[in-house]
Amino acid sequence: xxxxxxxxxxxxxxxxxxxxxxxxxxxxxxxxxxxxxxxxxxxxxxxxxxxxxxxxxxxxxxxxxxxxxxxxxxxxxxxxxxxxxxxxxxxxxxxxxxxxxxxxxxxxxxxxxxxxxxxxxxxxxxxxxxxxxxxxxxxxxxxxxxxxxxxxxxxxxxxxxxxxxxxxxxxxxxxxxxxxxxxxxxxxxxxxxxxxxxxxxxxxxxxxx
Amino acid sequence: xxxxxxxxxxxxxxxxxxxxxxxxxxxxxxxxxxxxxxxxxxxxxxxxxxxxxxxxxxxxxxxxxxxxxxxxxxxxxxxxxxxxxxxxxxxxxxxxxxxxxxxxxxxxxxxxxxxxxxxxxxxxxxxxxxxxxxxxxxxxxxxxxxxxxxxxxxxxxxxxxxxxxxxxxxxxxxxxxxxxxxxxxxxxxxxxxxxxxxxxxxxxxxxxxxxxxxxxxxxxxxxx
Numbered sequence: 001x002x003x004x005x006x007x008x009x010x011x012x013x014x015x016x017x018x019x020x021x022x023x024x025x026x027x028x029x030x031x032x033x034x035x036x037x038x039x040x041x042x043x044x045x046x047x048x049x050x051x052x053x054x055x056x057x058x059x060x061x062x063x064x065x066x067x068x069x070x071x072x073x074x075x076x077x078x079x080x081x082x083x084x085x086x087x088x089x090x091x092x093x094x095x096x097x098x099x100x101x102x103x104x105x106x107x108x109x110x111x112x113x114x115x116x117x118x119x120x121x122x123x124x125x126x127x128x129x130x131x132x133x134x135x136x137x138x139x140x141x142x143x144x145x146x147x148x149x150x151x152x153x154x155x156x157x158x159x160x161x162x163x164x165x166x167x168x169x170x171x172x173x174x175x176x177x178x179x180x181x182x183x184x185x186x187x188x189x190x191x192x193x194x195x196x197x198x199x200x201x202x203x204x205x206x207x208x209x
Numbered sequence: 210x211x212x213x214x215x216x217x218x219x220x221x222x223x224x225x226x227x228x229x230x231x232x233x234x235x236x237x238x239x240x241x242x243x244x245x246x247x248x249x250x251x252x253x254x255x256x257x258x259x260x261x262x263x264x265x266x267x268x269x270x271x272x273x274x275x276x277x278x279x280x281x282x283x284x285x286x287x288x289x290x291x292x293x294x295x296x297x298x299x300x301x302x303x304x305x306x307x308x309x310x311x312x313x314x315x316x317x318x319x320x321x322x323x324x325x326x327x328x329x330x331x332x333x334x335x336x337x338x339x340x341x342x343x344x345x346x347x348x349x350x351x352x353x354x355x356x357x358x359x360x361x362x363x364x365x366x367x368x369x370x371x372x373x374x375x376x377x378x379x380x381x382x383x384x385x386x387x388x389x390x391x392x393x394x395x396x397x398x399x400x401x402x403x404x405x406x407x408x409x410x411x412x413x414x415x416x417x418x419x420x421x422x423x424x425x426x427x428x429x430x431x432x433x
Contacts, residue, residue, distance in 0.1 A: 042275075
């Protein structure tokens with residue numbers, strides 16, 4: 001079951017309370033926070049760093065970091081799931097930096113670790129980034145705004161955002177010049193921003209009328 | 210580059226949140242976040258816009274071993290287990306500052322009994338950072354008067370206020386009132402609770418916490 005986009009805000013209150021209690025050293029609250037959020041964060045990390053052992057290390061670092069930094073979470077400024085997801089994405093992207101220094105060849109034969117087998121299957125059947133963006137479009141405002149993007153804009157943002165690809169990697173995958181891809185991504189983000197801002201304004205004026 | 214230019218700040222924040230800002234540029238951007246509130250709020254806005262996209266990923270429960278490793282990591286953090294206000298490192302090494310603070314507060318506090326000096330507490334940045342800002346608080350020996358003073362003025366948004374809390378060794382924090390971010394505040398409302406183990410300053414909406422418990426981040430903390 002994927003987290004339905006509308007749940008994103010609904011879960012805020014509960015997660016904020018758990019984070020606030022974790023901030024004053026409440027281990028039970030922190031354990032509940034982990035139960036509630038780690039499947040989502042693990043999915044986010046795995047999508048970017050597909051090496052399962054490394055993804056587990058990243059997730060571990062994320063939660064140790066959250067435990068130490070929980071007091072800096074400000075519920076008035078951020079939604080808890082947004083805050084947690086951002087931390088996880090940052091760590092995952094950083095782990096790619098280190099990984100690139102190593103050979104990126106996958107072992108030809110399955111290791112003796114069962115989880116690797118399971119994951120290798122999963123990786124092949126996982127929806128592509130563009131399909132994911134289409135599903136994300138179920139969220140009301142995002143749905144509307146995704147339609148404002150051109151096909152190449154949408155695909156380049158999806159590859160960069162979901163899979164953590166660099167501009168150069170997106171360019172290689174899409175067989176397009178680097179400069180073209182850079183301007184697609186930049187333009188797509190700007191279109192999303194102004195469209196989401198208009199969507200908020202529209203919501204507010206709809207409530208007033 | 211001039212990071213105070215709003216369009217540039219917004220573009221970098223977008224690429225940071227989207228993940229396309231990489232390598233040295235990403236690290237440089239991260240190192241600037243601490244000092245640039247405008248960059249931080251641009252990043253927050255972009256994270257708010259983009260993170261819901263991850264809502265469609267199929268959740269993948271991590272293996273139990275991950276939680277066990279996390280527990281053993283944070284289990285070693287004994288100070289945290291005793292409550293974040295008990296972290297000695299926060300105020301260790303601040304003795305010199307406390308001496309200065311005693312002199313500074315001497316003029317503010319009417320000592321009820323000459324033989325019993327006021328208790329002076331140095332409240333340092335709660336995140337353990339080497340932030341230059343801190344608060345000093347003095348509590349008169351009978352606990353009836355309390356004075357706080359920022360060592361350096363704290364910059365606040367217009368709709369925010371600082372609230373002072375008494376933290377008992379066990380139980381919930383108790384509000385001691387709102388304090389000024391840039392000047393001394395004298396609180397005489399009542400007695401500071403006898404079981405106060407530490408003082409903390411949290412960031413709250415104007416008028417103070419609506420819930421009676423700290424709602425914003427704890428900015429400063431100091432043990433008695």
